[in-house]
Amino acid sequence: MLLDLQRSITVRLPAAAILLLGFAFAFPAPALPDPAPASAARPQVDLGEFARLSIQNEGRVKPLDTYARSLLLQFSSRSSYEDLSALEWLADLLFTPDQVEDRKVFRINDYQTVKALGLDLPEARRYSYRELAKGITKLQKLSHDVAQLEEKQRSPVDQELLRLNFNLGVYQSLAVCLRFSRKVETFAVQNGRLAAILGIKDDKQPHSYLEMLTAEGSLKQNSTVAGIDRVALQIDSAEAAGIAREAQRLSKELFFWRKFSQDDAMAIIPPFTSDQETYWTPWQILSGLGSSPPPDELRHIADAAEAYRAGNSVEFSLALKSFDKTVSDRKTGKLGSKHGDLEVLYNRVQPFKTAKALYLTAFLLVLASLIGTGRLGYWAYRGALGLALLAALPHTWGIATRMTIMSRPPITNLFETFITVSWVCCMLGLATEWFQRNRLGLIIATFSATALLFISDKYAAEGDTLSMLVAVLDTNFWLSTHVVAISLGYSGCCAAGVAGHVYLIQRMLGADRATLTSTFKAVYGILAFGLVFSFIGTVLGGIWADQSWGRFWGWDPKENGALLIVLWCSVLFHARMGGRIKELGMAVGSVIGITVVMFAWFGINLLGVGLHSYGFSQGVFFWFILFIVIESLFLIISLYEFPKKQRQTI
Amino acid sequence: MWNSFKKNRFVKILASFDVTVICLLFLMVLTFWGTLYQIDYGLYAAQQKMFRTWFFTFLGFIPFPGAKLVLWVAFINLVLAGLFKHTYHWRKIGLLFIHYGLLILIVSAGFTYHFAQESSLTLAEGEAANVSDDYHEWEIALWRQTAKGDTVTRDGEAVSLRSAKPGETISFPTFSASFAVDQKYPNCKAMVGPPKTGFLANSFNINELISQDDASDPAENNPGVILEFSGKSAVNLIGKMIVYGGAPTATPIEVDGKPAFIAVRRVKHPLPITLQLIAFRKTEYPGTDKARSFESDVALGHGGVFKKANISMNKPYREAGFTFYQASFAQSGQGQTSTFAIVKNYGRMLPYICCLMVGGGLILHFVMRLFQFARRKKLGENHAA
Numbered sequence A: 001m002l003l004d005l006q007r008s009i010t011v012r013l014p015a016a017a018i019l020l021l022g023f024a025f026a027f028p029a030p031a032l033p034d035p036a037p038a039s040a041a042r043p044q045v046d047l048g049e050f051a052r053l054s055i056q057n058e059g060r061v062k063p064l065d066t067y068a069r070s071l072l073l074q075f076s077s078r079s080s081y082e083d084l085s086a087l088e089w090l091a092d093l094l095f096t097p098d099q100v101e102d103r104k105v106f107r108i109n110d111y112q113t114v115k116a117l118g119l120d121l122p123e124a125r126r127y128s129y130r131e132l133a134k135g136i137t138k139l140q141k142l143s144h145d146v147a148q149l150e151e152k153q154r155s156p157v158d159q160e161l162l163r164l165n166f167n168l169g170v171y172q173s174l175a176v177c178l179r180f181s182r183k184v185e186t187f188a189v190q191n192g193r194l195a196a197i198l199g200i201k202d203d204k205q206p207h208s209y210l211e212m213l214t215a216e217g218s219l220k221q222n223s224t225v226a227g228i229d230r231v232a233l234q235i236d237s238a239e240a241a242g243i244a245r246e247a248q249r250l251s252k253e254l255f256f257w258r259k260f261s262q263d264d265a266m267a268i269i270p271p272f273t274s275d276q277e278t279y280w281t282p283w284q285i286l287s288g289l290g291s292s293p294p295p296d297e298l299r300h301i302a303d304a305a306e307a308y309r310a311g312n313s314v315e316f317s318l319a320l321k322s323f324d325k326t327v328s329d330r331k332t333g334k335l336g337s338k339h340g341d342l343e344v345l346y347n348r349v350q351p352f353k354t355a356k357a358l359y360l361t362a363f364l365l366v367l368a369s370l371i372g373t374g375r376l377g378y379w380a381y382r383g384a385l386g387l388a389l390l391a392a393l394p395h396t397w398g399i400a401t402r403m404t405i406m407s408r409p410p411i412t413n414l415f416e417t418f419i420t421v422s423w424v425c426c427m428l429g430l431a432t433e434w435f436q437r438n439r440l441g442l443i444i445a446t447f448s449a450t451a452l453l454f455i456s457d458k459y460a461a462e463g464d465t466l467s468m469l470v471a472v473l474d475t476n477f478w479l480s481t482h483v484v485a486i487s488l489g490y491s492g493c494c495a496a497g498v499a500g501h502v503y504l505i506q507r508m509l510g511a512d513r514a515t516l517t518s519t520f521k522a523v524y525g526i527l528a529f530g531l532v533f534s535f536i537g538t539v540l541g542g543i544w545a546d547q548s549w550g551r552f553w554g555w556d557p558k559e560n561g562a563l564l565i566v567l568w569c570s571v572l573f574h575a576r577m578g579g580r581i582k583e584l585g586m587a588v589g590s591v592i593g594i595t596v597v598m599f600a601w602f603g604i605n606l607l608g609v610g611l612h613s614y615g616f617s618q619g620v621f622f623w624f625i626l627f628i629v630i631e632s633l634f635l636i637i638s639l640y641e642f643p644k645k646q647r648q649t650i
Numbered sequence B: 001m002w003n004s005f006k007k008n009r010f011v012k013i014l015a016s017f018d019v020t021v022i023c024l025l026f027l028m029v030l031t032f033w034g035t036l037y038q039i040d041y042g043l044y045a046a047q048q049k050m051f052r053t054w055f056f057t058f059l060g061f062i063p064f065p066g067a068k069l070v071l072w073v074a075f076i077n078l079v080l081a082g083l084f085k086h087t088y089h090w091r092k093i094g095l096l097f098i099h100y101g102l103l104i105l106i107v108s109a110g111f112t113y114h115f116a117q118e119s120s121l122t123l124a125e126g127e128a129a130n131v132s133d134d135y136h137e138w139e140i141a142l143w144r145q146t147a148k149g150d151t152v153t154r155d156g157e158a159v160s161l162r163s164a165k166p167g168e169t170i171s172f173p174t175f176s177a178s179f180a181v182d183q184k185y186p187n188c189k190a191m192v193g194p195p196k197t198g199f200l201a202n203s204f205n206i207n208e209l210i211s212q213d214d215a216s217d218p219a220e221n222n223p224g225v226i227l228e229f230s231g232k233s234a235v236n237l238i239g240k241m242i243v244y245g246g247a248p249t250a251t252p253i254e255v256d257g258k259p260a261f262i263a264v265r266r267v268k269h270p271l272p273i274t275l276q277l278i279a280f281r282k283t284e285y286p287g288t289d290k291a292r293s294f295e296s297d298v299a300l301g302h303g304g305v306f307k308k309a310n311i312s313m314n315k316p317y318r319e320a321g322f323t324f325y326q327a328s329f330a331q332s333g334q335g336q337t338s339t340f341a342i343v344k345n346y347g348r349m350l351p352y353i354c355c356l357m358v359g360g361g362l363i364l365h366f367v368m369r370l371f372q373f374a375r376r377k378k379l380g381e382n383h384a385a
Helices: A009-026 A046-052 A064-076 A086-095 A110-118 A130-133 A137-149 A156-177 A194-197 A209-214 A214-223 A238-259 A280-287 A296-310 A313-330 A340-350 A353-371 A375-405 A414-436 A439-461 A476-508 A513-548 A557-575 A583-607 A612-638 B001-006 B011-016 B019-053 B067-086 B090-116 B350-384
Strands: A053-058 A059-063 A106-107 A124-130 B056-057 B062-065 B115-122 B128-148 B152-160 B169-172 B177-185 B189-193 B204-211 B223-227 B241-243 B251-255 B258-284 B291-302 B305-312 B317-319 B324-334 B335-344
Touching: A009 A214, A009 A238, A046 A086, A046 A313, A046 A340, A053 A064, A053 B305, A059 A064, A059 A340, A059 B258, A064 A086, A064 A106, A064 A340, A086 A156, A086 A296, A106 A130, A106 A156, A106 A313, A110 A156, A110 B128, A110 B223, A124 A130, A124 A194, A130 A137, A130 A156, A137 A156, A137 B335, A156 B115, A194 A214, A194 A238, A209 A214, A209 A238, A214 A238, A214 B152, A280 A296, A280 A340, A296 A313, A296 B090, A340 A375, A353 A375, A353 A612, A375 A414, A375 A583, A414 A439, A414 A513, A414 A583, A414 B350, A439 A476, A476 A513, A476 A557, A476 A583, A513 A583, A513 A612, A513 B189, A557 A583, A557 B019, A612 B291, B011 B019, B011 B067, B019 B067, B090 B251, B115 B258, B128 B291, B152 B169, B152 B258, B177 B204, B204 B241, B223 B350, B241 B251, B241 B258, B251 B350, B258 B305, B258 B335, B291 B317, B291 B324, B305 B324
Parallel strands: none
Antiparallel strands: A053 A059, A106 A124, B056 B062, B115 B128, B115 B335, B128 B152, B128 B258, B169 B177, B177 B223, B189 B204, B223 B241, B251 B258, B258 B291, B291 B305, B317 B324, B324 B335
């Protein structure tokens, strides 16, 4: 049975306004067509195998697809470059580095940073490698100085310099990492006799470092006149000197390439013995080979690179498959990421993006159902309910997949708190809807899930959100009890806060007593849920602290944040028991409760000194303050505008 | 009498919800304020100023209740509410659990605050000890040591640094030695150089102590004293002596014609066992310097009989009311040291009991109310139909 909200014009107008705004937001205007898309004139190669390739990065073995996304996010705060996917961008950078130097991928949050580098560039959000390359020497010097400072003393520009220096370092590393596979003029054997000695057919043609490396022993042998077997070759000393000169040149080139090709980013070659865990980058292997021949893995990578440049999709995939086979034939264990394919699928599906769009549409439909009368309203409500349930599917799948990939409970970092709390809010809302069937639960579910998933996007911009845990957090037991309980507490308080907003809006619009009371019951019940789990989570946190640090409580900021939530909820319940506040007070209290939760959740992190990523934290701080201002205004307006006569009855 | 007590106006107020709400609000303000206060002054200062005091003042003169006072009032409020307000009915069993659990929590906090003893122990690989160091309390110790093979036995006595006041005398009766305290520095740094006139040489060539402000974490303070031989004694020294808490080795002196050592050191607490560090291991995630685990292999000795154990992050070792935690480490060219935090707290199980009671009570109450609500709703619907 639908317990109808008032369908007065006062309900419909604001709902219609939000609806319009929401649609504008959900379907942004199409971007202007780019005169020359980045995808033009680049090799069209199927990257399926490439996406699945394993790389070890930030302590975790992950598919290259994930690495590409997090890297591009880290560089440019975006997960794609123009019309290219992150993976396509990475492939271009690896295989054809000199053709992509003009791509503007380096986000600089503070223009002062560009000025500090002495570069004469216009103010922009992103710069290309070619633009920044001139400032690299200065950047390295400045970063070196900044690194000497304590974290507390670094200015935002200092932080930005460090970040840029790091990013450029990774970029350079990636640009050289497959250099060994490129055929270059440097390694064209200019002496036909020497080419014959080395067994190289196409003399004077470019060769790759890898090809030349197989001849290194022979080169060394022939780099002195004395070492050349003149009798067998039937040559005079002048000719021998020519051979030796060329052999010397090539040897020297090999040496310098080895010496100056620094690459510590592209760790894609699994360890060769089962007692090791660290993956190798191609150049780490190449510079440590000594006189042994290069492993087959490098040959396959070189073949793949060659095929990519030639735009040969079949050979590219084949070479990568051979690489994979060579690696798995070694049987050294711990190979590849355990759920690599699942992770690639997860990246492709982007479950939270889908869920977000569905929740938003469902929210708009709920609003539509408030305006629409009769059948229209009924079907809008049905549609909203259906969409909310549908949205919960990818949402749930996303969380479950992350848990499977990492073999962890749902929450191990800040990003995951948002996706999990939004999920719980959705469930609480749906449960309320099941109890009350009057759209309130749907509003709670769809609004809080949408809002929290939007916030989660901000945190996803930090890079790979599937991150490894520092030692003190490395315990599945506490992560699945304390952290989950605290998040359930957050969810309860947030969902109750949303219901509190609804209560105040309904009251402003002059809703009847029964409607208000039913909304109040939802506020009360969900807030109680929040209190229960906040308290349990806080005490479990104390026990965890007792287990790992030897004290139950130490007034540490994060502990205090959790305590604040518990205290605030307790204040509300006791004040109500004591008759100091009634329905309205509870609703206002639950609205304030959201701010308390936000403070405990990520406000605390902003207090800390030594913020890691300046642009990001500044942004969060701004939004946090803006949120408090808006909430305060909302409370003032909602409490002030109401006619005095009715206020006394509540 | 019971009834008159119950009806007493003051008691009524103390047991009221208003007092509960006020206490909770004060605690909220304190928690929030204490959190912000930490940014500038550090955790310890916040604890001392706001949480461990009855009262404190801000802006120079405005008084504000400290957490100690607020918690005491909350405790009384809870007890009185338990006596007069709670209805002892099975329907309220969840609420009763919650509030009695909280009562235990406050008691356990008080117990821990007054009786728990925290100390630390740093060992190099291979090293063993049966005493630990206090974090904040220091002492002036005088001892003789005899070496027998690898085992060094120290016989001596110690005087708390707190009791050593400039101008007064401290004495060590077993050595029949006493010293006049010339200067005392709660936190100071030491300068190295040739001894000044009238000063005796010390093992680390310290010739001057310079007073410093307290560190934001007082555990980082390094106190020092300047002592002078006083009165009759067999201490063979003439002149002043600098004893610095930050010096890595003790100062050798001669007492009664025999060699002895004097040092300012952290108060030593006896342990129920001998702890020997066999090896310390730190592992990182491959290819990064992000710590994956810290662990120490240790041998625990009970009167000469040792057994092996492992202490790692989140996996402490417990025995006889003592708990040993992996707290810190240091790595250098000379090898590795591992630092353990040691807590002696006989009340450490209390929060666990409280957690079970309150958590269980909250869930019980919540579920009971939920069912109540659902039943009423159903009744209401039937009624309406």
